Amino acid sequence: MKTLFELFQSLGLAERMLAYVLIAPFIGGVLAGIDRKLTARLQGRFGPPILQPFFDVFKLFQKERIVVNKFQNFNIILFFVFTVFSGALFFCGADILLMIFGLATAGTFFVLAGYSVSSPYSHLGAEREIIQMVSYEPMVILVAVGMYMVTGSFKVADIAMYQKPLILALPGVFAGFLYILTIKFRKSPFDLSISHHAHQEIVRGLTTEFSGPALALIEISHWYENVLLLGIVYLFFAFNPWLGIVLTIAAYLFEIFIDNNYSRFKWQLTFLSSWLFTAVAGVSNIIVLHLIK
Amino acid sequence: MAWFKRSPWVLHYNATSCNGCDIEVIACLTPLYDLERFGIINTGNPKHSDILLVTGSVNEKSKHVLKTLYEQMPNPRVVVAVGICACTGCVFQDCYNVLGGADKVVPVDVYVPGCAARPESIIDGVLKACGILEEKYAQQKNTQQQPIKA
Numbered sequence: 001m002k003t004l005f006e007l008f009q010s011l012g013l014a015e016r017m018l019a020y021v022l023i024a025p026f027i028g029g030v031l032a033g034i035d036r037k038l039t040a041r042l043q044g045r046f047g048p049p050i051l052q053p054f055f056d057v058f059k060l061f062q063k064e065r066i067v068v069n070k071f072q073n074f075n076i077i078l079f080f081v082f083t084v085f086s087g088a089l090f091f092c093g094a095d096i097l098l099m100i101f102g103l104a105t106a107g108t109f110f111v112l113a114g115y116s117v118s119s120p121y122s123h124l125g126a127e128r129e130i131i132q133m134v135s136y137e138p139m140v141i142l143v144a145v146g147m148y149m150v151t152g153s154f155k156v157a158d159i160a161m162y163q164k165p166l167i168l169a170l171p172g173v174f175a176g177f178l179y180i181l182t183i184k185f186r187k188s189p190f191d192l193s194i195s196h197h198a199h200q201e202i203v204r205g206l207t208t209e210f211s212g213p214a215l216a217l218i219e220i221s222h223w224y225e226n227v228l229l230l231g232i233v234y235l236f237f238a239f240n241p242w243l244g245i246v247l248t249i250a251a252y253l254f255e256i257f258i259d260n261n262y263s264r265f266k267w268q269l270t271f272l273s274s275w276l277f278t279a280v281a282g283v284s285n286i287i288v289l290h291l292i293k
Numbered sequence: 294m295a296w297f298k299r300s301p302w303v304l305h306y307n308a309t310s311c312n313g314c315d316i317e318v319i320a321c322l323t324p325l326y327d328l329e330r331f332g333i334i335n336t337g338n339p340k341h342s343d344i345l346l347v348t349g350s351v352n353e354k355s356k357h358v359l360k361t362l363y364e365q366m367p368n369p370r371v372v373v374a375v376g377i378c379a380c381t382g383c384v385f386q387d388c389y390n391v392l393g394g395a396d397k398v399v400p401v402d403v404y405v406p407g408c409a410a411r412p413e414s415i416i417d418g419v420l421k422a423c424g425i426l427e428e429k430y431a432q433q434k435n436t437q438q439q440p441i442k443a
Contacts, residue, residue: 036329040327045323045330046327047330052299055299056300056302056332063367064368
């Protein structure tokens with residue numbers, strides 16, 4: 001493990017970015033497969049193979065391209081590019097604020113893609129995606145602010161090198177981040193815009209009009225995004241790499257558990273509860289941190 | 294590689310069925326039969342799906358919907374008629390408004406008879422449809438490589 005970390009640190013900026021671009025989809029796809037298998041086991045089913053998400057994506061690339069509006073795939077490609085860009089920034093140790101804004105830009109292009117087609121179901125999904133973005137964005141900013149207040153740097157590389165446990169200074173921020181992580185992973189109480197489960201979806205939400213390769217690209221972007229978000233979870237426990245990896249996996253399993261225990265919330269409850277949780281856990285943590293210093 | 298066989302996504306449309314076959318289609322997704330172990334997902338969106346499951350004897354009202362759904366599916370696509378009504382129209386075939394079978398409106402590839410069709414036979418039909426999906430994809434690729442001369 002230690003040699004692995006030393007190897008990663010010995011890499012240059014471009015090599016680290018390349019490593020993320022090449023390795024992240026594999027990790028993200030396997031995580032998605034584990035998610036589906038575990039969900040099936042929790043429901044008493046046998047479940048698909050672990051590599052099922054890869055099969056789905058390969059199949060989608062073989063399907064016919066149907067384009068309703070010529071800008072729809074343009075927006076999806078930009079969504080993909082900005083997600084990969086912000087992930088690459090994170091894993092090469094760049095500024096966490098720039099990474100967060102890159103991710104927000106990716107989300108914006110995803111919403112624009114939903115609006116670019118004429119289907120009312122897609123528009124409804126896009127509107128709900130905006131509500132979700134408004135719900136989680138304050139907490140994501142607070143994560144960056146909290147990490148800066150403790151470590152004195154916005155650089156991911158410096159935060160990861162911080163020797164004291166970040167989680168002890170930022171328990172509230174971490175709890176708040178775990179709460180909005182459910183929205184970012186598109187898990188069940190908050191899967192308003194796109195659900196993986198057809199039975200609780202209005203046709204298919206935002207992705208209604210996307211088929212074949214475009215849908216595959218959306219799926220791959222989600223894998224990149226998931227790896228990036230788990231990377232942020234890891235930062236809270238970066239003082240001990242082993243503990244960090246174990247707890248990051250635990251956070252992911254926790255999200256799967258939550259996914260299986262809740263049905264979908266209304267958008268009002270999603271919005272109110274996430275802002276309330278952000279205020280109570282996140283903001284109060286920041287205030288206490290400010291008073292202690 | 295045969296990816297269509299590994300992840301066929303299904304769209305289910307009830308073309309004036311009595312709901313018997315629909316219950317059996319849903320039963321395929323339950324823990325006892327669990328269609329998802331083959332990678333099959335019930336999508337509910339024609340643009341995402343590869344296989345169209347039709348139940349019921351199609352009538353004048355539902356034929357337009359069925360045709361639209363079929364046209365919205367991206368190639369390659371396969372239609373499975375589930376239940377004897379969707380295959381032939383069964384006892385309703387002489388009714389004035391009934392067309393008598395899904396194959397009067399869209400090209401059907403697999404017929405799954407039964408009233409109602411058993412979940413086992415529906416799963417069997419869907420897996421047979423996966424094979425046809427592969428064939429259609431291979432065919433499509435061949436015709437793309439060698440354009441047909443008029």
